[in-house]
Amino acid sequence: MRVIVLGAGIVGTASAWFLQKAGHDVTVIDRQPGAAQETSFANGCQISVSHAEPWANPSAPLKLLKWLGREDAPLLFRLRPEWLQWRWGMAFLRECTPARTAHNIRQIIAIAEYSRQTLQAVRAETGIAYDCETRGILHFYTDEAEFQQSLPAAQLMRELGCPRETITPDEVIRIEPALAGIRHKIAGGDFTATDESGDIYQFTTGLAARCEQAGVQFRFNTTITRLLSEGSGAAARISGVEVIDEHGHHQRLHADSYVLALGSFSQPLAKAVGIDLLVYPGKGYSATYTVTDPQRAPRVSLTDDGHKLVISRLGNRLRVAGTAELNGYTRELNPVRCEAITQRTRELFPDACDYDHPQYWTGLRPLTPSNVPYIGRTPLGNLFLNTGHGTLGWTMGCGSGKAIADIVSGRRPDVDFAFTGMTRERDEPRMVSLPAKG
Numbered sequence: 001m002r003v004i005v006l007g008a009g010i011v012g013t014a015s016a017w018f019l020q021k022a023g024h025d026v027t028v029i030d031r032q033p034g035a036a037q038e039t040s041f042a043n044g045c046q047i048s049v050s051h052a053e054p055w056a057n058p059s060a061p062l063k064l065l066k067w068l069g070r071e072d073a074p075l076l077f078r079l080r081p082e083w084l085q086w087r088w089g090m091a092f093l094r095e096c097t098p099a100r101t102a103h104n105i106r107q108i109i110a111i112a113e114y115s116r117q118t119l120q121a122v123r124a125e126t127g128i129a130y131d132c133e134t135r136g137i138l139h140f141y142t143d144e145a146e147f148q149q150s151l152p153a154a155q156l157m158r159e160l161g162c163p164r165e166t167i168t169p170d171e172v173i174r175i176e177p178a179l180a181g182i183r184h185k186i187a188g189g190d191f192t193a194t195d196e197s198g199d200i201y202q203f204t205t206g207l208a209a210r211c212e213q214a215g216v217q218f219r220f221n222t223t224i225t226r227l228l229s230e231g232s233g234a235a236a237r238i239s240g241v242e243v244i245d246e247h248g249h250h251q252r253l254h255a256d257s258y259v260l261a262l263g264s265f266s267q268p269l270a271k272a273v274g275i276d277l278l279v280y281p282g283k284g285y286s287a288t289y290t291v292t293d294p295q296r297a298p299r300v301s302l303t304d305d306g307h308k309l310v311i312s313r314l315g316n317r318l319r320v321a322g323t324a325e326l327n328g329y330t331r332e333l334n335p336v337r338c339e340a341i342t343q344r345t346r347e348l349f350p351d352a353c354d355y356d357h358p359q360y361w362t363g364l365r366p367l368t369p370s371n372v373p374y375i376g377r378t379p380l381g382n383l384f385l386n387t388g389h390g391t392l393g394w395t396m397g398c399g400s401g402k403a404i405a406d407i408v409s410g411r412r413p414d415v416d417f418a419f420t421g422m423t424r425e426r427d428e429p430r431m432v433s434l435p436a437k438g
């Protein structure tokens with residue numbers, strides 16, 4: 001079968017890898033000159049099953065109100081006259097009940113755990129080098145109340161099979177001695193030994209190269225302008241995709257099936273063929289520093305709860321990422337936010353890095369209100385979804401790629417997850433609607 005994958009981020013590239021392994025003739029289209037140039041470029045680099053708790057949880061509504069309009073807020077809603085943002089916001093509030101939060105954590109753990117195992121298998125098979133560290137993820141808290149509030153979530157994760165162990169401040173320092181300078185500020189922590197970190201860009205570009213060797217065709221510098229549909233009701237399907245190619249020419253490309261993996265940009269293209277996805281961009285920042293003293297820089301991947309930052313060692317670099325702003329599709333760098341990241345990193349690890357020459361970056365997380373991605377079928381028979389991976393696209397990417405390849409090939413994936421448009425042994429399926437054409 002001929003399959004076109006739309007998007008060459010981690011999700012599209014992993015989909016292409018598993019689709020070609022399943023025997024399909026695969027083409028990947030992306031507007032950038034190479035793979036992983038947008039959100040999969042310079043993120044926090046954590047493979048963190050232990051971060052399965054979504055932003056939408058019972059404590060979120062009050063926190064969001066408190067943060068509204070505060071420039072330094074970890075999660076900032078900038079209200080805009082934009083229907084999608086308001087609909088997304090209302091849906092986010094509906095996901096904050098204890099029951100929805102518990103349901104969403106279950107889904108995220110299932111696909112994230114499956115994905116980590118899938119990533120490990122791909123690593124072993126391909127030998128891709130991506131500054132991978134398998135020393136676990138250490139989450140530390142500098143606020144006693146926040147630490148206490150985190151305990152039920154850690155307990156739930158343990159019950160669901162994620163070994164997120166609650167630990168004392170002394171154990172925090174034993175696991176990562178580079179934090180010794182702030183020992184007196186640490187209220188507690190948790191540690192998930194099975195979690196990992198590694199450079200998403202190196203991995204994704206390495207996998208794209210292996211895909212090409214295996215026969216996948218990549219069409220870079222090619223912008224998708226429209227999905228074309230035909231038929232109605234049960235016979236509705238995608239007939240092609242309209243693009244502007246690398247020479248500026250309009251073209252129509254055709255395949256038997258199409259996988260939509262355009263991250264934050266999936267929503268408008270899907271909407272034009274009647275698929276209503278709640279995916280909204282959540283802008284985040286990262287800073288990358290050159291390590292100047294390897295003994296003083298952390299090796300274990302960290303989460304600084306008080307500042308909502310994640311920190312990953314990538315060989316001789318330190319990547320620090322965080323903050324979230326829901327404010328449309330802008331990727332503009334706000335110098336105040338950039339400086340706040342450097343100030344905090346310098347405070348944690350003085351003398352460990354060259355803080356005078358940081359590399360700042362922003363990316364748009366493709367957020368669903370629940371942080372559960374859309375993976376599966378649509379009412380258009382040959383259009384499949386693999387999008388909306390939000391805060392955890394690196395963690396869930398490989399498993400999502402393997403699962404969608406199974407679904408496109410007519411097989412049930414071997415992970416128990418609420419796939420879009422499919423019935424499931426437990427829980428309800430998630431449907432996307434195809435509104436009547438007016």
Ligand SMILES: Cc1cc2nc3c(=O)[nH]c(=O)nc-3n(C[C@H](O)[C@H](O)[C@H](O)COP(=O)(O)OP(=O)(O)OC[C@H]3O[C@@H](n4cnc5c(N)ncnc54)[C@H](O)[C@@H]3O)c2cc1C
Pocket residue numbers: 006007008009010011012029030031032035036037038039040041042043044045046047048222223224225261262263264265282283284285286310321322362363364365366387388389390391392393394395396
């Ligand atoms: C600051 C920050 C920190 C993060 N930290 C982590 C972390 O530590 N761990 C983790 O698991 N996740 C993390 N994430 C989330 C993760 O990076 C994303 O979920 C993931 O990269 C999304 O991958 P994707 O393939 O869906 O999207 P993308 O990587 O954005 O890929 C989509 C592709 O579609 C292409 N495209 C879009 N529109 C068009 C068009 N019209 N025509 C042609 N091509 C198009 C783009 O060029 C792009 O290559 C972080 C995100 C941010 C912003």
